[in-house]
Each structure stands twice: as C-alpha cells, then as structure tokens.
Amino acid sequence: MNEITAGPDQQSSPAGTSGTLRTGERPAAVRTDNLWKVFEHDDIRVEAVRGVTFRIDPGEFVVLAGPSGSGKTTLLNLIGGLTRPTDGQVWVDGREIGSLPDRELAEIRLERVGFVFQAYNLLPVLTALENAEFTLLLRGVPSAERRIRVEKLFEQIGIAGLEDRLPGKLSGGQQQRVAVARAVVGEPALVLADEPTANLDTATSASLIDLMSELNRELGTTFVFATHDPMLMERARRNVQLVDGSIVADERRD
Amino acid sequence: MSSSLRLQMRLAVRNLIRQRRRTLLSGAAMVVGMALLVFSRALAEGGHEDWIDAGVRLGSGHVSIQAPEYRRQRTLEHRLTNDDRLAVDAGLAEPGVAQRLVAEAPRLAVQGLASSASSALPVGVTGVDPTAEQGFSLLPERLEAGRYLEPDDRLHAYVGARLAERLDLEPGDRFVLTAQDASGEIVGQMARVVGTFRTGIPEADEALIQIPLRTAQEWLGVPGAVTSIDLLLESSRAVRPVLASLETALGEGSSTVVPLDWREAQPELDAAVRMDDWADYVFHTILFGIAALAIINTILMSVMQRTREFGVLRALGLRRAEVGRLVFTEGMLLTIVSGLTGMLLGLAVVWLFFRDGLDFSSLMREEMTAAGVVIDPVIVPRFHPTQIAQSLFFILSIGILASIYPAWRATRIDVAEAMKFAE
Numbered sequence: 001m002n003e004i005t006a007g008p009d010q011q012s013s014p015a016g017t018s019g020t021l022r023t024g025e026r027p028a029a030v031r032t033d034n035l036w037k038v039f040e041h042d043d044i045r046v047e048a049v050r051g052v053t054f055r056i057d058p059g060e061f062v063v064l065a066g067p068s069g070s071g072k073t074t075l076l077n078l079i080g081g082l083t084r085p086t087d088g089q090v091w092v093d094g095r096e097i098g099s100l101p102d103r104e105l106a107e108i109r110l111e112r113v114g115f116v117f118q119a120y121n122l123l124p125v126l127t128a129l130e131n132a133e134f135t136l137l138l139r140g141v142p143s144a145e146r147r148i149r150v151e152k153l154f155e156q157i158g159i160a161g162l163e164d165r166l167p168g169k170l171s172g173g174q175q176q177r178v179a180v181a182r183a184v185v186g187e188p189a190l191v192l193a194d195e196p197t198a199n200l201d202t203a204t205s206a207s208l209i210d211l212m213s214e215l216n217r218e219l220g221t222t223f224v225f226a227t228h229d230p231m232l233m234e235r236a237r238r239n240v241q242l243v244d245g246s247i248v249a250d251e252r253r254d
Numbered sequence: 255m256s257s258s259l260r261l262q263m264r265l266a267v268r269n270l271i272r273q274r275r276r277t278l279l280s281g282a283a284m285v286v287g288m289a290l291l292v293f294s295r296a297l298a299e300g301g302h303e304d305w306i307d308a309g310v311r312l313g314s315g316h317v318s319i320q321a322p323e324y325r326r327q328r329t330l331e332h333r334l335t336n337d338d339r340l341a342v343d344a345g346l347a348e349p350g351v352a353q354r355l356v357a358e359a360p361r362l363a364v365q366g367l368a369s370s371a372s373s374a375l376p377v378g379v380t381g382v383d384p385t386a387e388q389g390f391s392l393l394p395e396r397l398e399a400g401r402y403l404e405p406d407d408r409l410h411a412y413v414g415a416r417l418a419e420r421l422d423l424e425p426g427d428r429f430v431l432t433a434q435d436a437s438g439e440i441v442g443q444m445a446r447v448v449g450t451f452r453t454g455i456p457e458a459d460e461a462l463i464q465i466p467l468r469t470a471q472e473w474l475g476v477p478g479a480v481t482s483i484d485l486l487l488e489s490s491r492a493v494r495p496v497l498a499s500l501e502t503a504l505g506e507g508s509s510t511v512v513p514l515d516w517r518e519a520q521p522e523l524d525a526a527v528r529m530d531d532w533a534d535y536v537f538h539t540i541l542f543g544i545a546a547l548a549i550i551n552t553i554l555m556s557v558m559q560r561t562r563e564f565g566v567l568r569a570l571g572l573r574r575a576e577v578g579r580l581v582f583t584e585g586m587l588l589t590i591v592s593g594l595t596g597m598l599l600g601l602a603v604v605w606l607f608f609r610d611g612l613d614f615s616s617l618m619r620e621e622m623t624a625a626g627v628v629i630d631p632v633i634v635p636r637f638h639p640t641q642i643a644q645s646l647f648f649i650l651s652i653g654i655l656a657s658i659y660p661a662w663r664a665t666r667i668d669v670a671e672a673m674k675f676a677e
Contacts, residue, residue: 109570115569121562124269130264137261
C-alpha cells in the first residue's frame with residue numbers, strides 16, 4: 001500500500017497555538033497536532049489516522065484502544081517515527097519528528113523511544129542479555145556497565161539466570177519480559193507497546209502488566225499501549241478511544 | 255574494533271550459522287568454484303609453460319639475439335660477427351641474465367637444397383654446437399635412428415626422419431647440401447647422415463637438417479659468425495627481466511644486435527597461446543559468475559526472509575546504512591571464508607599433482623600438434639605467487655558484487671511495513 005507523505009508546505013505548517021511550548025513549561029512526552037496518515041493502494045484511499053490532536057505528559061500510563069482498523073498501531077508508528085505523517089505534526093519529548101531526516105529519526109528512536117511488539121521481535125541469534133543490551137551497545141555504553149544494568153533489570157523483572165539463553169529457548173512470557181527490558185534499559189522518555197499481551201495467557205499478561213506498571217512508577221517512564229486487552233485497559237490511568245482514525249473519547253483515571 | 259562493528263560481525267557470523275544449510279550450500283559452491291578456478295589457472299599456466307617450453311626448445315629459444323634485419327631478411331648478410339658475439343657474451347654475463355639463463359645455443363641457419371642419389375628437396379640447414387644443443391633443443395631427444403651429433407663430428411648431419419625417407423637416406427649414407435654463401439655464390443657441401451629424428455611436427459621432420467657449426471661456417475665462408483644466439487631461460491616469466499637487462503647491456507636500440515622474445519620470434523606460437531588464454535578467461539568468467547550467483551542468492555534470500563528483523567533493527571535505532579552494512583558484512587564474510595577455503599583446497603590439489611602432473615594421453619588419440627609444437631599429454635600444474643593475488647582479487651570482487659544488491663535492498667525496507675511481515 002502506498003503512503004501519502006506530507007509535502008514541504010504541509011511539513012512546515014505551524015503547529016497552532018494549542019501546540020506551542022511556553023518557556024519553562026515541561027515538554028510533553030508526546031504531542032500531536034492535526035495528525036493525518038493516509039494510505040492509497042489501487043485507487044483505494046484509507047485514512048488510517050484522521051486529524052488527531054492530543055498530548056501525553058511524562059510519566060503517563062496510556063492505552064490507545066479501539067476496534068481493529070481504528071488506527072491504533074498507525075498512530076503508535078507515527079509517534080515512534082516508524083512511519084511519516086501525511087499531514088500534521090508530532091512531537092516526542094519536545095522535538096518535532098515528522099519531518100526529520102532518516103538519520104536523526106533513527107537517533108531519536110535509539111535515544112528517546114523504547115518499543116515492545118506483539119510478537120516480541122527479539123533478535124533470534126542474540127542471547128537474552130545481548131538482546132536486552134542492544135540499544136545500550138548502539139549508544140556506545142561500555143560492556144561492563146551494560147552487563148550490570150541488564151542484570152539488575154533482569155533481577156527486577158524476574159528473569160535473572162536467563163541471560164545466556166537464546167530467544168528460541170524462552171517461553172512467550174519470558175521473551176516479552178526480555179523485550180520490555182530491551183525497551184526500558186536505556187531509560188527512554190517513552191515506551192511504545194503494540195499489543196504486548198496479545199500472545200500471552202492471562203496469568204502471564206497480568207504479571208507483565210504489573211511489571212510495566214511498576215517500571216512506570218519507579219522509573220517514571222511514559223508507557224503508551226495500543227491494545228484490545230481489557231485487563232490492560234483496566235490498569236491504564238488514561239484510556240484514549242479511537243474509531244476510524246479519530247479520537248472519540250479520552251478518559252483519565254486517578 | 256568499535257563495539258558497533260563487533261556487534262555487526264557477531265550478528266553476521268551468527269546469522270550465517272543460523273541458516274546453516276543454506277550457508278553451507280552456498281559456501282560449498284564458492285569453495286568448489288574457487289578451488290576449480292585456482293586449479294584450472296595452475297593447469298593453464300602449466301600447460302602454457304610446457305607448450306611455450308616445447309615451442310622455444312624446438313625453435314629459437316625464449317630469447318633470440320640476432321642482427322636487426324635478420325627477422326625480415328633471413329640471409330647471411332645479416333649475421334652476427336665475432337665482435338657482436340663478444341658483446342653478446344658480455345651481456346649474458348650480466349647478473350640479471352646469468353641468474354635466469356639455462357642454456358645458450360649459437361646457430362647459423364640457411365635455406366638450401368639437399369640432394370641424394372634419388373631426389374633433391376629444399377631444406378633448412380642449421381649449423382649447431384652439439385654440446386650446447388644437448389641442453390637446449392628437443393631434437394637430440396627425438397632421435398629415431400643412429401645418434402645425435404658429437405663435438406668432434408665434421409661432415410655429419412642429423413636429418414628429419416621424413417626428409418631422410420623422401421631422400422631415401424639412412425644413417426651412414428652420404429648426400430650433398432647446396433646453399434648460397436656470404437658472397438652470393440652457390441656452394442656445395444657433402445655430408446653423411448649420422449642420425450635421424452622424428453618430432454611429430456611435419457615442418458621439422460620433412461625439412462630440417464642440423465650439421466656441426468664449424469662445418470657450416472667453413473662451408474658458407476663466414477668463420478666465427480652465426481645468425482642467432484638463442485637463449486633458453488628458466489621460464490617464460492623470465493623473458494621480460496632478461497630482455498630489459500640485455501637491452502641495457504647491449505645498448506638500447508643497438509644497430510648491430512637485437513634481442514627478440516619468443517613472441518616476436520615465433521608469432522604463431524604466441525597467437526595460439528593468446529587464443530588459449532582467452533578460452534581460459536571465458537571459463538574463469540563462467541566460474542566467477544556461478545560463484546557470485548550462489549552468494550547473491552543466499553544473501554538475498556536471507557534479506558527477504560528477515561524483513562521483519564530488519565524492521566526491528568531500524569525501530570531500535572539502527573540507521574539505514576548500518577542495516578545495509580550488516581547485510582554486506584554477512585555477504586563478504588561468507589565469500590571470504592569460503593573463497594579462502596576454496597583457494598587453499600585448489601592449492602592442495604595443485605600441490606598433489608605438482609610432481610607427476612595430469613596425464614591426458616587417454617583423451618588424445620594421436621599426437622596433438624599446435625602452432626608447430628607437439629602438445630605434451632602430461633600437464634604439470636604450476637602455481638605462481640601472482641595467482642594468489644588474482645585469486646584474492648576474485649574473492650573480493652565476488653563478495654562485493656554479490657553483497658551490494660542485497661545490502662541495498664535491506665536499506666530500502668519500510669520499517670512500519672516490515673513490522674507486519676510474517677516470518
């Protein structure tokens with residue numbers, strides 16, 4: 001499917017007063033302004049995300065919920081810089097990323113964003129420890145420090161002792177914990193998780209949600225989930241409902 | 255090595271091991287291709303060297319020192335005098351020449367007529383030093399009847415077997431040689447057949463006669479003179495440095511003496527070797543193509559199957575170029591490891607056949623000749639250090655050619671689309 005990407009005039013359009021950052025104000029973890037993503041294929045036009053404007057503050061634990069095809073994953077991909085908006089703007093940790101060149105976008109993903117995927121997506125040829133330390137290694141963190149940080153995190157999330165196992169020798173729950181470790185070990189501003197519990201049984205899902213909630217509280221990491229999972233929606237402190245690419249409800253719970 | 259490079263190497267090695275069967279199959283194609291390439295290069299080198307060796311030993315050597323005009327007008331007018339020979343001797347004593355010189359043969363050649371009681375036929379007569387010829391020419395080894403010339407022989411002749419048959423001569427029989435001497439007079443010389451030779455080459459067997467050099471000089475009225483001083487070197491590769499040393503020693507563009515290499519002196523042999531070289535290049539290009547296709551197939555398949563994985567790498571913060579480099583590293587690694595293994599295997603096979611050579615006589619129904627040379631059915635492979643450099647160049651070229659496209663494909667992967675890809 002072909003994507004329609006923004007033209008130069010669209011990319012440079014002002015964010016609007018609602019999106020303007022005032023001096024001294026703490027930047028939003030995520031902010032979007034009239035964000036659009038349109039796919040076209042064989043003359044069929046699909047508006048996956050339609051004019052979404054919202055803000056996620058640092059430390060939030062947010063769920064993007066909605067039926068299949070509602071645009072949750074596409075919105076998550078736009079926030080994570082995995083795809084470019086057709087129109088509108090998206091800021092991550094105070095930086096507009098929609099029009100950044102590839103190289104800088106890769107840097108933002110490496111430094112500021114952690115990803116957790118539905119299918120775990122660990123690198124099959126690396127051990128659990130090597131997978132978890134991957135982003136630290138790319139950032140040039142020394143080997144000894146990497147090992148200390150990963151081992152401490154593995155202890156914290158209950159997978160200590162599995163450091164040298166390859167992903168194929170781990171259960172689904174263990175793999176997803178390694179994926180969470182990989183996402184948070186670099187202490188990013190934001191962790192984006194796409195259906196992280198979809199392939200797990202109820203008990204494992206509950207334990208993983210506990211883990212992420214704990215990391216959110218302890219490290220202050222912002223978590224944004226795209227999910228159908230009622231258990232995860234129940235635990236979120238904010239629930240953003242999407243239908244046909246638009247936000248139809250935004251509920252906060254203390 | 256930076257940690258990022260170490261990571262790339264680690265990923266490349268483990269990905270190759272992960273797809274063990276595919277890696278082994280493509281690696282095997284490269285190993286066999288490279289081993290074949292090395293061995294066939296060594297065989298071609300050995301075959302050519304044998305061919306050239308046989309050609310120059312039946313002809314005028316690797317280098318023939320002559321008067322400048324002798325190549326165009328083969329008359330006694332263009333001969334080397336005693337003074338010329340002294341200058342040549344000084345040149346041959348140069349270290350650059352002496353180290354590579356196996357034998358030298360002074361020769362005095364004329365066209366003439368051989369007459370017996372039954373017939374008269376045109377012949378080429380060469381006055382030779384029998385001792386020098388023993389270590390140089392193939393003719394003494396091709397004796398059919400009688401014996402070869404000896405240093406004390408005076409009026410003896412070593413005659414091509416077919417010529418002897420046509421003149422109805424046998425060892426011990428006498429015949430008359432007639433030729434133009436240095437002053438243009440027709441002069442005759444009686445000679446006795448001391449032996450006959452058969453090379454398998456019609457031009458030699460039907461028309462060549464050797465007589466002692468001193469007899470020829472006296473007969474033709476040119477005491478001490480020769481028409482060429484032919485040099486046999488350790489190999490054809492020695493020709494270039496020897497020519498350079500000789501030209502320096504004799505004075506570049508010398509008006510009285512000129513050294514010619516075998517390519518100039520025997521253009522037919524040169525053309526045949528060059529044609530054979532081209533056939534080898536075609537064969538090697540096909541081998542090169544097969545090896546490159548095997549590697550490109552493996553790496554490209556690997557890229558297609560790992561689309562999602564590359565998407566993950568990009569999502570985690572790897573740049574396009576880094577993903578491309580990862581794939582390139584895998585391709586180069588596979589090519590270099592299997593290529594070097596193939597090269598070593600090829601060298602081992604060369605070494606195995608180095609002493610005895612490969613006997614192709616069962617494939618040749620009768621003696622094969624080409625460009626005036628009888629092809630020896632036993633070919634001894636020869637390996638020259640430059641072939642290692644050529645092989646390494648081949649390996650690197652295949653690696654780069656076979657890895658660059660898959661690497662480019664990997665950089666083009668759309669991250670969001672790749673995440674949807676089912677492995």
